[in-house]
Amino acid sequence: MQAQVLVGGRWRDARDPQGSFRAEDPTRAEAIGPAFPVSGQADVDAALAAALGVAPAFAQTPPARIAAFLDGYAAAIEADADTLVALAAEETALPAEPRLRHVELPRTTGQLRQAAAAVRAYAWTDPVIDTAAGLRAHRAPLGKPVLVFGPNNFPFAFNAIAGSDFASAIAARNPVIAKAHPSHPATSRRLAELAHDALVAAELPADAVQMLYHVDNAVGTRLAGDGRLGAIGFTGSRAGGLALKAAADQVGVPTYAELSSVNPVFLLRGALAENGAALAQEFFTSCTMGSGQFCTNPGIVVLPPGDEANAFEAEATRHFAAGAPRPLFSRGVQENLVHALASLVHAGATVLAGGDVGGGQGYRHQPTLLRVDARAFLAAPAALQAEAFGPTSLLVRTRTDDELAAVAAAFEGNLTATLYRAVDGSDDATWATVAPRLRARVGRLIANKMPTGVAVSPAMNHGGPYPATSHAGFTSVGMPAAIQRFTALHSYDNVPDHLLPPELRDRNPGGIARRIDGRWSDGDVGATS
Missing domain, CATH: 3.40.309.10 (Aldehyde Dehydrogenase; Chain A, domain 2)
Structure with missing residues (x-):
C-alpha cells in the first residue's frame, strides 16, 4: 500500500499514480520505509482546482489567523522534534546532532515565527499613501496558488511544506501546493501532517495547504506552465529550474528559482x-x-x-x-x-x-x-x-x-x-x-568568514544575479523581504476610506509603519508628527 497524498484538504489515496518510489538510506544505498506515489495528472489537477477554489477566501483571511497558524505550526514541529529528526537523519544521512536538531530545526521554526511576526505587523505590505494625488498602494495576496518545489539538501528549512518559500507564500495569504523532494518523503509527510493539523486548529481552509511527494518531469513542467498559478518557488538544479521557468514564462507565471552557485x-x-x-x-x-x-x-x-x-x-x-x-x-x-x-x-x-x-x-x-x-x-x-x-x-x-x-x-x-x-x-x-x-x-x-552560514535576518539576501537565481531582486531568506516575492502591488485611486484595506485607511490604530506623503509614519493620515 502506498502512502496517501494531501489533496483537497484531506489525506487520500493517489488517483492514477504513475508508479511509486521509496526513500533510501544513503549510508547503505538501501530502500527504507513505505512506498510513496508518483502522482499523475489527476492528482495535480485536483490539487490545483482545490487551491484555486480557496484562494479568494484565503486572501481575505484576517492576519491574526494566518499568524496563529504559523506560530502553531512552529510549536508543533518543536513538539515532534524527536520523530522529525530521526526521519530526516535516516533519509538524508545528515547528522542528527547538531545539524538537524540544533541548527536546521530551530532555523525552520524561527522562520515560521518571523513570518508570523511580519504578518501581525503588516511589515510585508509596504503601505504607501499619497494624499495629494488621492493614491494609496500596498503589497497584497496574489489571489492564486503558489507552487513550491523543495530541494534535497534541507529536509526542514527549505522543505516545500515547511521552509522559507512555504512560510512566505502562506504569510502573503496564498494557498500552497507543495511538491516535496523524493530524497526525504517520510520527513515531508510528517511535516505535512503537522501543517494540516495546525491549519485546522487555526480555523483556516484545509485546502490552503496540499502536498504531492513526486511527479515526473512532464507532469511537473505542465503544472508550472498553467497560467492559473500565482507564482512558483523553486530550489534545486539549474537544469530543472530553468525547464520549469521556461514553461512558466510562456504563461506569465513568475518563477523565483535558486539554481546554482560556486560562491568564490x-x-x-x-x-x-x-x-x-x-x-x-x-x-x-x-x-x-x-x-x-x-x-x-x-x-x-x-x-x-x-x-x-x-x-x-x-x-x-x-x-x-x-x-x-x-x-x-x-x-x-x-x-x-x-x-x-x-x-x-x-x-x-x-x-x-x-x-x-x-x-x-x-x-x-x-x-x-x-x-x-x-x-x-x-x-x-x-x-x-x-x-x-x-x-x-x-x-x-x-x-x-x-x-x-x-x-x-x-x-x-x-x-x-x-x-x-x-x-x-x-x-x-x-x-x-x-x-x-x-x-x-x-x-x-x-x-573574513566562509559563506556556508545563512542567517535568517531581515537584512539577509539569499539570492543573486542569474544563474544563482532567476531574479536578482529578491531573497528566499529573511522576513519580510522573502514574503514580497509572492505578492501583487495593488494601487487604489480615489477610493473612499471605508472601502480601502485596513493598512491604507486614514486611521492607523495598530501603529503600522507607512510612507505618508514621502515620510515614514506610524500615525494617522493628517496627524502632526
Whole structure:
C-alpha cells in the first residue's frame, strides 16, 4: 500500500499514480520505509482546482489567523522534534546532532515565527499613501496558488511544506501546493501532517495547504506552465529550474528559482600572511560540512601570488587528502558529482587530493581539491566555474594582482562572494580593486568568514544575479523581504476610506509603519508628527 497524498484538504489515496518510489538510506544505498506515489495528472489537477477554489477566501483571511497558524505550526514541529529528526537523519544521512536538531530545526521554526511576526505587523505590505494625488498602494495576496518545489539538501528549512518559500507564500495569504523532494518523503509527510493539523486548529481552509511527494518531469513542467498559478518557488538544479521557468514564462507565471552557485572566496595576501594555516582548516571545514551539499559551499578559492598562497595550498591539500569519504544524499548526487569533476579536469583542472567515490557501503565521495592557474580559468571561465555539488573545491592560482581582478570579473552570478583581508589594512587597496567587480555579481558580499552560514535576518539576501537565481531582486531568506516575492502591488485611486484595506485607511490604530506623503509614519493620515 502506498502512502496517501494531501489533496483537497484531506489525506487520500493517489488517483492514477504513475508508479511509486521509496526513500533510501544513503549510508547503505538501501530502500527504507513505505512506498510513496508518483502522482499523475489527476492528482495535480485536483490539487490545483482545490487551491484555486480557496484562494479568494484565503486572501481575505484576517492576519491574526494566518499568524496563529504559523506560530502553531512552529510549536508543533518543536513538539515532534524527536520523530522529525530521526526521519530526516535516516533519509538524508545528515547528522542528527547538531545539524538537524540544533541548527536546521530551530532555523525552520524561527522562520515560521518571523513570518508570523511580519504578518501581525503588516511589515510585508509596504503601505504607501499619497494624499495629494488621492493614491494609496500596498503589497497584497496574489489571489492564486503558489507552487513550491523543495530541494534535497534541507529536509526542514527549505522543505516545500515547511521552509522559507512555504512560510512566505502562506504569510502573503496564498494557498500552497507543495511538491516535496523524493530524497526525504517520510520527513515531508510528517511535516505535512503537522501543517494540516495546525491549519485546522487555526480555523483556516484545509485546502490552503496540499502536498504531492513526486511527479515526473512532464507532469511537473505542465503544472508550472498553467497560467492559473500565482507564482512558483523553486530550489534545486539549474537544469530543472530553468525547464520549469521556461514553461512558466510562456504563461506569465513568475518563477523565483535558486539554481546554482560556486560562491568564490578570495584570500588576499595579507590575510594569508596573518593566518594562512587557520584559513586552510576553516576552508576545509566549510567545504566538507554537510558533505559539501550546501548552496553556499565555497566551490572556488582564488589565491594571490606568493609563498603564502603556496603554503595555504599545501596545508589545504593535506586536510583534503586526510578527509574521510563523505556520505551523499543519493546515487544521483554521486553520479552528478563524478561527472562534474570529470568536466573540471577536462577543462584544465588538476586533482590535488581525493577525486574518487568513497569506499564501503552507500553513496560517498572523497573530499576533493583541484587546482587551475588563472590563465586557464580565464580561457574557459564557464566550464571551470560549473557547480560540483559535494565536498569539493577548485583553487585558482593567480600570478599578478591584475589576474586577481580579471578572475573576479569573470565570475557569473552567485549567491555569495567572500574576501579575506588582513586586519592591519594592508589588503584594503586590493579589496578596493576586487570587491567592486564582485559586488554586481553576487547577492551577499562577505568579509573574513566562509559563506556556508545563512542567517535568517531581515537584512539577509539569499539570492543573486542569474544563474544563482532567476531574479536578482529578491531573497528566499529573511522576513519580510522573502514574503514580497509572492505578492501583487495593488494601487487604489480615489477610493473612499471605508472601502480601502485596513493598512491604507486614514486611521492607523495598530501603529503600522507607512510612507505618508514621502515620510515614514506610524500615525494617522493628517496627524502632526
